[in-house]
Amino acid sequence: MSTDKQHYPQVSWMERFKQVLDILQLPYYVVAGLFSDANKGRSWRRSASDSVMRFVSSRGWSIGMFGIKAGATSAIYETWTRKNGLEVLTDEIGEGAKLHWIGSRRYDRVLLYFHGGGLCFPVDADNQLGFLLALQRELQQSTEGVGFVFLEHSFTPQFSFPTQLRQANAALIHLLTNGVSPSRLLICGDSSGANLACQLFSHVLHPLPKISPAPPLGTPFLGAVFISPWISFTPPSSGQKDLLAPQFFEFMAAQLLPGIEDAERPYVEPSIAGDAWWEGLGSVVTRILATAGEVECQHDNIVRFVDGPVRKQVPHTTLVVEKNGVHEEMLFAFGAGEGGQSEEYWALVKWTSDAFNTAK
Template identity: 30%
Template structure:
């Protein structure tokens, strides 16, 4: 499927966007040694400040014109690594029992590694439900597969990164159905759920929890899916689990992270179809439902989740604006898990001090020759799921 080229959003708007960022970068660079409230490194501090400034005002037409599509990023990644691209079309409405067939609604899944690998990571990328995947996702999973698959003591692994639909063009619960259709596709092509790891970061982490919620409590507007056995695991990297921006971490970490509060509110409203007349204006507080905002549920919601997925790992950074929302949600999830009979040690949450939002992904691009503790702990968890 090919999408029409995005319309040019205009030189005036793009020029104003860049002009706002330049003085911010200069100010942060000059004042870095003298400020107590700052990111962990000089480059993070300057870069994140510029990114926050851009995200505060950038519009969807501007991001559509400036950003390559997920498919374009994937093809560029494959070309640079001299590997053959392999994308599949997932029929969203035709792949699940009880769904209305509509072959016109398909999404692309992009393989990183051999689709016949022993274990597959179904990956849902971040971007506030409105932005396409960036290069870092492909690099992260490519590196992990290359390093893991040479070890005969572990099962081989590949990743299917789903190019699910973006808001506001398509809204909730479309993205949940698309992700569920990709999972169903893997199962229908002969793969046991016990060989599938559900994973995602930021909005993709929240979407992963939405899919798990749907598997346990079928959404009334979506076809249900019954698993023959629990999924192998769920890896949630800086998951966007609640839409509230009232947590203390939005103030405490306001100058040490890359995200921006009004941007999160705008993008959440676009995803939920709750935008004001001007979708680019700040809608104020935004709330979802049990599926779009799964960690707004109480412990009872999560009882029985151990029958859906065998192990769950939450990773988040101490410098994240989303830190408190994730940190406060984990105990509720874990209590419901154990009340339903799940073993407590199978739900793991790790906070990396001074880690920023989705740092395990970001640092693959910014520091490709280094491996921080945030990546080490995630890779160790993954390898344990792959032991023979």
């Protein structure tokens, strides 16, 4: 199960040749993107950043062509941490997984983060870690401080379901064993990280026999934040302005779905689970904040899920739709050096601060 033994498929010379041809086109694509309708109203830096993502996600590359290496998340975390003058703090939690702390290790109030990337890519330093550090610093000013920690999990397709759920459950066991109270634990995830959070909540409600049971909670989690949650594998019917091509969501689903039994499908695709599946969610988590980009592919799926079964079970649910926002709008703003400027980001900061200030 160790991530040290993870290896991506070999890339054929034809795939490498195609990749070279694609990359040669990238500069022209980025320049054209500066004047495209999809980037209307954005700065040149943000337009360039979004254009790169649109280009890469629409090329039809195989998983091996992305060149992900074993231990990629650890390497990214350690480089980023030292660059920002922070201490490298990592907990080995078993199951081939790790928890990486941002700032001080503390167990009185904790935000546990599951990063996005389709469960097949490592954490992104600029977008995800930059966002987490900014949020942590804001909470330092408005609360008594919060410990931030994120999970390093194994990647699909080499490590199939329920590997990532098993690792998320190990993270929860580790934190609770070290004294974290569920009522002071906020679980946050972006895209597939939000999917993984939903998997964990499903495991609490419907224990999956293949893995260890979730630890007894006693009290519900303080809250959950879903940033552009990836909750449906149905090909999007809209989202031409999104920075992830619709077919890229199909690509990520193709890495995750092989080998999953029909009875297990609700764990990985929350939108199809049905209202009955989510009964009791209010006893698992006290409050939920979800965000969706106005023009992202998953917008309609997110709205239906959040305003449907989630809100029915957790009345203290807030949905923030980011105007003209793409997938993970506020995170990609950090990657372009423009993080922390939107109203939606500050709404998330306030919501999170209020949650921790009510923690008991």
